[in-house]
Amino acid sequence: MAGTRQVVVLGGGFGGLHLVRHLERRLRREEVDVTLVDRQNYHLFTPLLYQVCTGELPPHAVAYPLRDATAPAGFRFLQSEVASIDLAHRRVGTAEGELPYDHLVIALGSVTNDYGIPGVRENAMPVKWLADAEALKRHVLDVFESAATETDIARRREQLTFVIVGAGPVGVELASSLRDLMDHTLRRIYPTIDFYADVTIHLLDGADRVIPSMDPRLSKIAARRLEQQRVRVLLKTLVSEIGPGVVHTKDGAQLRARTIVWSGGVKVNPLVASLDLPKSKDGRVIVDDRFRASGRDDVLALGDAAYFEHQGKGLPQLAQVAVLQAPAAARNLAALVRRAPTAPFVYHRKGDLVALGRTQAAAEFAKLGGFVIGGLPAWTVWRVNYLMQLLGVRNRGTLLVEWVLSFFAGRLVANTP
Ligand SMILES: Cc1cc2nc3c(=O)[nH]c(=O)nc-3n(C[C@H](O)[C@H](O)[C@H](O)COP(=O)(O)OP(=O)(O)OC[C@H]3O[C@@H](n4cnc5c(N)ncnc54)[C@H](O)[C@@H]3O)c2cc1C
Numbered sequence: 001m002a003g004t005r006q007v008v009v010l011g012g013g014f015g016g017l018h019l020v021r022h023l024e025r026r027l028r029r030e031e032v033d034v035t036l037v038d039r040q041n042y043h044l045f046t047p048l049l050y051q052v053c054t055g056e057l058p059p060h061a062v063a064y065p066l067r068d069a070t071a072p073a074g075f076r077f078l079q080s081e082v083a084s085i086d087l088a089h090r091r092v093g094t095a096e097g098e099l100p101y102d103h104l105v106i107a108l109g110s111v112t113n114d115y116g117i118p119g120v121r122e123n124a125m126p127v128k129w130l131a132d133a134e135a136l137k138r139h140v141l142d143v144f145e146s147a148a149t150e151t152d153i154a155r156r157r158e159q160l161t162f163v164i165v166g167a168g169p170v171g172v173e174l175a176s177s178l179r180d181l182m183d184h185t186l187r188r189i190y191p192t193i194d195f196y197a198d199v200t201i202h203l204l205d206g207a208d209r210v211i212p213s214m215d216p217r218l219s220k221i222a223a224r225r226l227e228q229q230r231v232r233v234l235l236k237t238l239v240s241e242i243g244p245g246v247v248h249t250k251d252g253a254q255l256r257a258r259t260i261v262w263s264g265g266v267k268v269n270p271l272v273a274s275l276d277l278p279k280s281k282d283g284r285v286i287v288d289d290r291f292r293a294s295g296r297d298d299v300l301a302l303g304d305a306a307y308f309e310h311q312g313k314g315l316p317q318l319a320q321v322a323v324l325q326a327p328a329a330a331r332n333l334a335a336l337v338r339r340a341p342t343a344p345f346v347y348h349r350k351g352d353l354v355a356l357g358r359t360q361a362a363a364e365f366a367k368l369g370g371f372v373i374g375g376l377p378a379w380t381v382w383r384v385n386y387l388m389q390l391l392g393v394r395n396r397g398t399l400l401v402e403w404v405l406s407f408f409a410g411r412l413v414a415n416t417p
Helices: 014-026 046-053 067-073 130-148 153-159 169-189 216-228 319-337 375-389 393-409
Strands: 005-010 032-038 042-044 063-065 076-079 082-086 091-094 097-100 103-106 110-112 161-165 200-204 231-234 239-243 246-249 254-256 259-262 266-268 285-287 299-301 306-310 351-355 361-365 371-374
Touching: 005 014, 005 097, 005 319, 014 032, 014 067, 014 319, 032 067, 046 130, 046 169, 046 375, 063 067, 067 076, 103 319, 130 153, 130 169, 130 259, 153 161, 161 169, 161 254, 169 200, 169 216, 169 231, 169 351, 216 231, 216 351, 216 361, 216 371, 285 299, 299 319, 306 319, 351 375, 361 375, 371 375, 375 393
Parallel strands: 005 032, 005 103, 032 076, 103 299, 161 200, 161 259, 200 231, 285 306
Antiparallel strands: 042 063, 082 091, 091 097, 110 266, 239 246, 246 254, 351 361, 361 371
């Protein structure tokens, strides 16, 4: 239809998906053609990914079909790899051909950051995408199967040594949940393994406390809990190299382990880094308080890909941030389509949550003046919060059922493909 504007949204993650959902409420179908592009046909709910790694949830619980959001709104979904963005001619190159646009939304997220440390990519397992979580879970279960028949104690203990590099929220939640998997499920079914003497979990970080990005009180609760769970936390420990089955630290130590997990952080998506737009030091696209890149009305960015300055710093690369940005970005995009005035986005932090295994968590509520809780109350808040945030009746139902089953009947430990 004449006058219909073409909107292309790149990335169906927290930023892109929630923006599209809000756009539906703001624009009439005849005003705009919206195309959402992602290499996956699902949205990955990353905060629960560690539960897939440790058999608490099946993969499909954290994968929401993107077409469930686009089709009812009359929007198009294209599953394709975005290969290039031509800002001058307003077109996106995908594996399925070119997509012209009037307005582009860049929500391509970030990728695992190995900080250029040799051997990370080859010898450590990442925790970023669903395939990573499935591979890690399979690997952990394979390790237990082979350790169960290993008679040489030294070899068995090396097989059952786990090193997680990066004690941010992902590393902490994973370490804690891995111990729960062992204590509440594997111990019952691997009688030949001594879970106290044979199994070691190391959690390494260069910082001087765990989850350094959060309130120090949460770090304290987490450190106490990890100690209870016999997770060996090695702080101020910088990794210099990772070889096959060995982590080398800058102070000359070596940790031998069959399982090395890399949860060291993220960096900007290389496609975003390659764009000829003003960027922050870490490569994110600098946006103004309307999410416009370089003041352009035709290019918006949000989520991990965007550098939105708040109190002199870029907003953190968090799902929480992307979800808060999405409605404001959608409102501004609708205004730009209609050539109406835009409005600034004002960021209000909600707080932080970190899960610490069975019935334990830590929570900080920014809106209650930084009030902090731990233990069972925080765990309840954590569970309710994620149950509400997950999209789709099917996903929520699966989540609820699997949580109850995992709690009372043990985790998913059949090593299916
Ligand atoms: C394991 C893990 C746990 C996390 N836990 C939390 C948490 O508890 N709380 C929290 O607030 N944040 C958490 N985060 C951070 C959070 O996931 C990100 O901040 C958030 O996903 C950013 O949203 P986004 O839309 O910018 O990017 P994403 O959600 O990553 O979405 C980007 C999308 O772009 C697609 N894509 C990328 N490149 C291409 C391409 N070239 N072609 C086609 N498609 C492409 C991807 O498939 C993806 O769907 C976690 C991250 C990880 C990895």
